[in-house]
Amino acid sequence: MADSGPLYLGLDLSTQQLKVLAVKSNLETVFEEAVSFDDDLPSYGVRKGVFVNEKDDEVFAPVAMWIEALDLLLQRMKNKGFDFSRVKGISGAGQQHGSVYWSEGAESLLSSLSTEKSLLEQLSPKAFSWKFSPNWQDHSTSEQVAAFDDRVGGDDLLAKATGSGGHHRFTGPQILRFVQLHPEEYAATSRISLVSSFLASLFLGKIAPIDISDVCGMNLFNIETKTWDDRLISLAASPSGTDPAATKVLYEKLGEVEPDGGKNLGPISSYFVKKWGFPTDCAIIPSTGDNPSTILALPLHPQDAIVSLGTSTTILMSTEKYYPSPAYHMFNHPTQPGLYMFMLCYKNGGLAREEIRDAVNRAKGIHDHSWAQFNKAAIETPVLGKTSPNDKSKLGFYFPLPEIVPNVQNPGFYRFEVDNTSKKIEESKGWDVTHDARAIVESQALSMRIRSAPLLDPKNPQPRRVYLVGGGSRNKAIAHVLADVLGGIEGVYKLDVGNACALGAAYKALWAVERRDSGESFEDLIGSRWNEEGKVEKVMDGYKKGTWEAYGDVVQAYTEAEAKVQRGDVKGDTSLI
Ligand SMILES: Nc1ncnc2c1ncn2[C@@H]1O[C@H](COP(=O)(O)OP(=O)(O)O)[C@@H](O)[C@H]1O
Numbered sequence: 001m002a003d004s005g006p007l008y009l010g011l012d013l014s015t016q017q018l019k020v021l022a023v024k025s026n027l028e029t030v031f032e033e034a035v036s037f038d039d040d041l042p043s044y045g046v047r048k049g050v051f052v053n054e055k056d057d058e059v060f061a062p063v064a065m066w067i068e069a070l071d072l073l074l075q076r077m078k079n080k081g082f083d084f085s086r087v088k089g090i091s092g093a094g095q096q097h098g099s100v101y102w103s104e105g106a107e108s109l110l111s112s113l114s115t116e117k118s119l120l121e122q123l124s125p126k127a128f129s130w131k132f133s134p135n136w137q138d139h140s141t142s143e144q145v146a147a148f149d150d151r152v153g154g155d156d157l158l159a160k161a162t163g164s165g166g167h168h169r170f171t172g173p174q175i176l177r178f179v180q181l182h183p184e185e186y187a188a189t190s191r192i193s194l195v196s197s198f199l200a201s202l203f204l205g206k207i208a209p210i211d212i213s214d215v216c217g218m219n220l221f222n223i224e225t226k227t228w229d230d231r232l233i234s235l236a237a238s239p240s241g242t243d244p245a246a247t248k249v250l251y252e253k254l255g256e257v258e259p260d261g262g263k264n265l266g267p268i269s270s271y272f273v274k275k276w277g278f279p280t281d282c283a284i285i286p287s288t289g290d291n292p293s294t295i296l297a298l299p300l301h302p303q304d305a306i307v308s309l310g311t312s313t314t315i316l317m318s319t320e321k322y323y324p325s326p327a328y329h330m331f332n333h334p335t336q337p338g339l340y341m342f343m344l345c346y347k348n349g350g351l352a353r354e355e356i357r358d359a360v361n362r363a364k365g366i367h368d369h370s371w372a373q374f375n376k377a378a379i380e381t382p383v384l385g386k387t388s389p390n391d392k393s394k395l396g397f398y399f400p401l402p403e404i405v406p407n408v409q410n411p412g413f414y415r416f417e418v419d420n421t422s423k424k425i426e427e428s429k430g431w432d433v434t435h436d437a438r439a440i441v442e443s444q445a446l447s448m449r450i451r452s453a454p455l456l457d458p459k460n461p462q463p464r465r466v467y468l469v470g471g472g473s474r475n476k477a478i479a480h481v482l483a484d485v486l487g488g489i490e491g492v493y494k495l496d497v498g499n500a501c502a503l504g505a506a507y508k509a510l511w512a513v514e515r516r517d518s519g520e521s522f523e524d525l526i527g528s529r530w531n532e533e534g535k536v537e538k539v540m541d542g543y544k545k546g547t548w549e550a551y552g553d554v555v556q557a558y559t560e561a562e563a564k565v566q567r568g569d570v571k572g573d574t575s576l577i
């Protein structure tokens with residue numbers, strides 16, 4: 001008998017692609033499809049999903065491209081025979097922090113779409129007051145970030161209130177810059193969505209509320225009081241920060257935040273029913289950020305960490321402790337009130353590793369983008385590049401782009417050596433580029449280890465398990481070095497679930513529709529159906545006696561070297577060779 005049970009869709013609108021994945025009630029993934037912005041929609045001319053205006057440190061993406069990607073994705077699903085009539089719930093994951101500016105006519109356009117035409121033809125450009133969305137790699141808001149930190153008395157107090165210190169990519173500073181640079185377009189804006197709530201709005205046929213977890217990526221929502229922070233909303237609304245009328249307008253543009261991550265926001269818009277054959281009772285569930293969605297791809301235990309090796313590199317943990325600091329981010333958990341998500345996000349993640357990969361290849365006379373030489377170098381280089389116990393330790397910092405963690409404005413490559421006994425650091429006179437393959441992963445992992453330490457049990461200062469996800473998770477050499485630095489009581493695992501953010505979104509839709517009552521938690525429902533066989537592969541032992549401790553020995557030196565880079569005391573190299 002043909003399969004006829006319900007299906008749940010999870011979409012991921014990330015930097016470079018729009019992906020979809022469908023799961024059954026038993027959590028089995030039965031369908032996956034994707035649209036790549038660069039390859040499938042070349043007419044927009046984006047590179048790696050974005051436009052870059054180097055002069056003003058701006059990075060942004062065209063909203064029309066995302067809408068066309070959804071048209072194309074649904075067409076591809078239909079071409080492959082996907083049965084839309086079985087879909088009972090849809091949720092999504094969006095790249096975080098990006099904002100979409102809807103025009104006055106947007107809601108009426110969304111609610112009266114004709115099946116004769118595509119979404120793109122009907123929504124773009126009319127539904128938007130601004131045709132671009134600032135991207136998380138944007139670095140243009142230094143002035144606004146300073147104003148946000150000052151507004152509440154410093155970045156530590158901003159972190160206490162909103163879960164993060166002021167950050168260039170966070171939506172509040174981005175909105176303030178938009179108000180300053182584009183006052184007419186801002187005045188013509190009826191509503192502001194995050195990328196996640198923009199995606200939900202398309203399916204819902206009206207503007208969807210902002211999600212309780214993704215809202216924490218704005219520097220506008222007070223996690224302690226669980227409401228918009230009036231001091232910050234009034235700042236984002238007008239440069240003076242003291243205009244009550246402007247503040248009221250911004251509240252209206254932002255709308256309410258939906259506290260329940262599993263809320264049924266309403267049925268899918270009739271456009272999708274008539275055009276693609278979705279059932280009329282298909283529920284639209286709040287979409288969240290791609291990172292909060294990733295922690296929903298499995299029932300995550302306390303002390304577990306997920307390392308996402310995508311375009312950006314992130315480390316994520318679920319925690320009961322609200323322990324904010326400007327050194328990292330805390331978000332509300334996407335499904336469980338009272339839990340939080342800890343996150344570090346590195347802009348120079350995958351892209352920086354690719355630069356080193358290409359430099360190592362060039363040094364070997366290889367002119368392609370294969371990983372073999374990088375991997376060989378990462379594995380064969382000893383811990384901290386020390387060939388003998390008395391050798392100096394090698395520490396590198398690789399920021400081809402301005403970095404978020406630590407906040408470094410000037411791109412560059414920085415190499416240091418640490419004396420074994422005195423622990424004194426000095427700038428290196430240079431080393432063979434093959435050392436950089438191991439050094440970049442060591443450096444990224446040391447940063448994660450140092451900054452996640454306050455979240456871990458002081459008696460067990462290693463994660464229980466480290467789960468790897470994202471494009472780089474297929475790379476065993478990277479897993480090897482991460483395992484050496486981070487340890488992991490049970491080891492390092494690859495989460496082999498296709499796209500983890502899309503999967504987390506699909507599980508969220510499933511939980512929202514099938515939870516017995518609003519009391520059944522996500523962890524209970526997904527945990528009771530979860531079978532890790534075929535989904536989780538152990539790729540490395542974690543803790544290696546002696547190795548983990550060797551990295552502990554350079555923590556102080558690493559912290560000092562990083563501070564030198566951040567303060568601009570040292571001048572980085574512009575190239576690796
Ligand atoms: N074999 C590999 N080794 C290391 N990194 C890889 C490998 N394959 C892909 N990647 C990395 O994965 C990144 C894309 O990850 P992905 O999770 O698909 O993207 P996104 O973050 O846009 O969702 C690329 O930037 C690339 O650096």
Ligand SMILES: O=C(CO)[C@@H](O)[C@H](O)COP(=O)(O)O
Nearest residue numbers: 014015095096136311312345
């Ligand atoms: O800025 C952040 C998190 O704060 C990024 O993680 C974005 O959310 C986009 O990630 P990818 O598209 O690379 O997955």
